[in-house]
Amino acid sequence: MNQASHNVAQKSTDKYAIHTTNLNLWYGTFQALFNVNLNIKDGIITSLIGPSGCGKSTFLRSVNRINERLGYVRIDGSIDVRGQNIYAKNVEILQVRKQIGMVFQRPNPLPISVRENILFGHKIHRSGKVSSRSEQDDIVESALRTVLLWDKVKDQLDRKATELSLEEQQKLCIARLLPVKPSILLMDEPCSALDPKGTEAVEELIWELRGDYTILIVTHNMAQARRASEECIFMLMGKVIEHTATEDMFVTPKNSETADYIEGRYG
Amino acid sequence: MFEISEINKRNQKTQKLFQILFMMMTVLLIMPVVAILGMLIYKGGSIISVDFLFSNPTNGMTAGGIFPAIFGTVWLVAVALLVSVPIGVAAAIYLSEYAPDNWLTRIINLAIINLAGVPSIVHALFGVGAFVIFFGFGTSILAASLTLAIMTLPVVIVASRESLQAVPLAFRMACWNMGATRWQTIRRVVLPNAVSGILTGVILEVSRTTGETAPIMFTGAAFFLPFLPQSVFDQTMALSLHLFVVSTQVPGVPEDLPYGVALVLIAMVLIMNSLSIAFRMYLRGKKKW
Ligand SMILES: Nc1ncnc2c1ncn2[C@@H]1O[C@H](COP(=O)(O)OP(=O)(O)OP(=O)(O)O)[C@@H](O)[C@H]1O
Ligand SMILES: [Mg+2]
Numbered sequence: 001m002n003q004a005s006h007n008v009a010q011k012s013t014d015k016y017a018i019h020t021t022n023l024n025l026w027y028g029t030f031q032a033l034f035n036v037n038l039n040i041k042d043g044i045i046t047s048l049i050g051p052s053g054c055g056k057s058t059f060l061r062s063v064n065r066i067n068e069r070l071g072y073v074r075i076d077g078s079i080d081v082r083g084q085n086i087y088a089k090n091v092e093i094l095q096v097r098k099q100i101g102m103v104f105q106r107p108n109p110l111p112i113s114v115r116e117n118i119l120f121g122h123k124i125h126r127s128g129k130v131s132s133r134s135e136q137d138d139i140v141e142s143a144l145r146t147v148l149l150w151d152k153v154k155d156q157l158d159r160k161a162t163e164l165s166l167e168e169q170q171k172l173c174i175a176r177l178l179p180v181k182p183s184i185l186l187m188d189e190p191c192s193a194l195d196p197k198g199t200e201a202v203e204e205l206i207w208e209l210r211g212d213y214t215i216l217i218v219t220h221n222m223a224q225a226r227r228a229s230e231e232c233i234f235m236l237m238g239k240v241i242e243h244t245a246t247e248d249m250f251v252t253p254k255n256s257e258t259a260d261y262i263e264g265r266y267g
Numbered sequence: 268m269f270e271i272s273e274i275n276k277r278n279q280k281t282q283k284l285f286q287i288l289f290m291m292m293t294v295l296l297i298m299p300v301v302a303i304l305g306m307l308i309y310k311g312g313s314i315i316s317v318d319f320l321f322s323n324p325t326n327g328m329t330a331g332g333i334f335p336a337i338f339g340t341v342w343l344v345a346v347a348l349l350v351s352v353p354i355g356v357a358a359a360i361y362l363s364e365y366a367p368d369n370w371l372t373r374i375i376n377l378a379i380i381n382l383a384g385v386p387s388i389v390h391a392l393f394g395v396g397a398f399v400i401f402f403g404f405g406t407s408i409l410a411a412s413l414t415l416a417i418m419t420l421p422v423v424i425v426a427s428r429e430s431l432q433a434v435p436l437a438f439r440m441a442c443w444n445m446g447a448t449r450w451q452t453i454r455r456v457v458l459p460n461a462v463s464g465i466l467t468g469v470i471l472e473v474s475r476t477t478g479e480t481a482p483i484m485f486t487g488a489a490f491f492l493p494f495l496p497q498s499v500f501d502q503t504m505a506l507s508l509h510l511f512v513v514s515t516q517v518p519g520v521p522e523d524l525p526y527g528v529a530l531v532l533i534a535m536v537l538i539m540n541s542l543s544i545a546f547r548m549y550l551r552g553k554k555k556w
Binding site (some may be wrong): 176 | 367368437438440441442443444445446447448451455456460
C-alpha cells in the first residue's frame with residue numbers, strides 16, 4: 001500500500017485517512033463551513049456532492065492547507081490525517097502538501113516539458129544529491145504508466161505539457177503528484193473541463209488508483225458520483241448533511257434534502 | 268427581406284467616417300518620427316563616418332569625432348543598469364510574490380509611483396547632494412550612473428511587477444500544491460515565464476536613459492575630456508551632453524556636426540528599441556500557455 005508512516009500512537013481514528021472534528025472555516029467574517037465532522041476511510045474513493053457554493057472546494061482546500069495562502073481564512077476545529085492533526089503547531093505545511101496531492105477543475109500543467117512536469121515534485125523535494133538520468137527516467141515512466149498515459153506520450157516527453165489535449169493534461173496533473181508519494185489525492189471536479197470521452201478515461205484512471213491512494217473527489221455529476229465512488233458525502237450550505245455508502249445514498253437517502261438534490265430539485 | 272435599408276446605409280457611412288478618422292490620426296502619429304529622422308539624416312548624414320565614430324573631438328570640439336562621448340554613454344548606461352536592474356527586479360518580486368496587503372506595502376507602491384513622476388532635474392540635484400557630496404564620489408561615472416539608476420528604478424519595478432503578475436495563478440497553485448516553497452515557485456516557474464516582459468522593460472529603459480542629459484550634467488558628465496575614463500571614479504563625456512554643448516555652447520561649430528551627433532544618439536536608441544521588440548517577439552513565440 002502506501003508509504004505513510006504509522007509511528008503515531010494508535011487511536012481509534014487512525015484507520016481513517018481523514019478525520020475532522022468540529023471543523024469551522026471563515027473567509028473573513030463569512031462562515032463557509034459549519035461543524036464538519038467526517039471520517040473518510042483509507043484507500044477508497046469518497047465523492048463529495050452538493051449544490052454550488054456549499055463549501056466542497058473550501059473543505060478540500062482546507063485538507064491540504066492551501067486555503068492559508070489567502071491570508072484572511074480562519075479555521076477552528078481539527079483535521080486529522082492518519083491520526084495526526086495537520087493544524088497542530090509542529091506540522092510542516094510543505095510536508096502536508098506533499099502527502100496530500102490536489103487536482104483542479106482546469107488542468108494546470110506547468111508550461112514546461114511533460115518530463116519536467118513529472119519530475120517537478122521530485123526535484124523540489126530531493127535531499128541534496130541530484131538523481132541520475134536513469135533514475136529520473138524510471139520515475140517518469142512509472143508515473144506515466146500509472147495514469148495510463150505512457151503509451152501516448154512516451155515519444156513526446158520533451159513536448160510542452162500545455163500542448164497536450166485536456167484529457168492528457170489532466171492525467172499528467174495526476175501523474176506529477178505521484179513521484180513524491182502522496183497517500184491522499186484530492187480532486188476538485190477533475191472531469192468538468194473534459195469531453196465525455198475524456199471524462200470516461202479520467203474516471204477509469206481514478207478507479208484504477210483506488211486502493212493505492214485515498215481519493216476524495218468533488219463532482220457535480222450525479223452519475224459520476226454513483227459510478228465512481230464507494231462512499232458519498234452530501235453537503236449543503238457549509239454543513240455535512242449525509243455521509244454513507246454511495247449506493248445507499250442514491251437508493252435510499254435518509255435525508256429529504258439529499259433526496260431532493262439527487263433527484264435534481266436543487267441548482 | 269435581406270436588402271440594404273436606408274438606416275443600414277447611414278450607419279455604414281458613419282462607421283466608414285470614423286474608421287478613416289482614426290486611421291488618419293494614426294498616420295499623423297508617425298509623421299514627427301519620420302520628419303525628425305529625415306531631417307537628421309539629410310543634415311547630419313554626410314558627417315557620419317568610421318572616423319567620426321572612432322576619433323576624439325578636435326579644434327575645441329568643432330571638428331574631429333565623438334568617440335569619447337559614445338564610450339561614456341555606454342559606460343553610464345551600463346553601470347546604471349547594473350545597479351537598477353537587480354534592485355528593481357528584487358523589489359518587484361517582493362511586491363508581487365511576497366508582500367502582504369498592508370499599509371507598508373501601500374506606502375511603498377505610492378513611493379514608486381511618485382518616484383516615477385519626479386522630474387529629471389530634481390533627480391540631478393538629488394544626485395549631486397547624495398552621491399557627489401554626501402557619499403563623496405565626486406563628479407564621476409559612479410555618481411552619474413547611480414543618479415540614472417534611481418531615475419530608472421520605478422520603471423524597472425513596475426514593468427517587472429506587471430510581467431510577474433501576468434503569470435497565471437494556476438501555475439503558482441500547481442507548485443504550492445506539490446509542496447514547493449514560494450522561492451522554488453518563483454525560481455522555477457514564475458521568473459522563467461516573466462523574463463521576457465522584464466527584459467523588454469529593461470531594454471526600453473536603456474533607450475530612455477541613453478538620452479537623459481540633466482541627471483548626468485552635474486553628477487559626472489564633462490563638457491570636454493581629452494582622454495577616456497579609466498574607472499568609474501572618473502568623469503566622462505556623454506552623447507546627450509555633447510549634443511547640448513556643440514549645439515549651444517561652442518562658437519564656430521559646422522552645421523552638420525550637431526545633427527550628426529543627434530543622429531548617432533537616435534540611432535543608438537532605435538537600435539536598442541528594435542532589439543527589444545525583436546527579442547520580445549522571439550520569446551513570445553516560444554511561450555505558449
Ligand atoms: N476565496 C474566497 N473568499 C471568500 N469567500 C469564498 C472564497 N472561496 C469561496 N468562498 C465562499 O465560500 C462558499 C463556499 O465556496 P466553495 O467554493 O467552497 O463552494 P463549492 O461547493 O466548491 O462550489 P462550486 O460547486 O461552485 O465549486 C461560497 O459561498 C463562496 O462564495
Ligand atoms: Mg468548487
